[in-house]
Amino acid sequence: MKGRTMKLIELSEVEILIMKSIWKxxxxxxxxxxxxxLDQVYDRKYTRSTVKTYITKLKKKDL
Structure with missing residues (x-):
């Protein structure tokens, strides 16, 4: 991609798991x-509030 730069976005482990869940x-x-x-596949238990907070963070990262 000549003349264009790509911005790398860092994601936390939980953000990655949420993104994988959404894609699936x-x-x-x-x-x-x-x-x-997240509970069934990754054996991770999160509250509604926690997941919504991470989704908000992902939206702020334009994901």
Whole structure:
């Protein structure tokens, strides 16, 4: 990509897991579906508030 620069965005481990969950589950999913997926697939238990906070951070990073 001549003349263009790419910006690398750092993500926390939890942000990466949430992004993987969203990619796997697809559009139109709910926070509760993400919470269930994180619990079932990654054995991670997060509250609705925690997941929403991370989603807000991801949105601020334009993801």
């Amino acid at each position: 589950l697809g559009d139109g999913i709910t926070v509760y579906e993400i919470i269930d997926y």
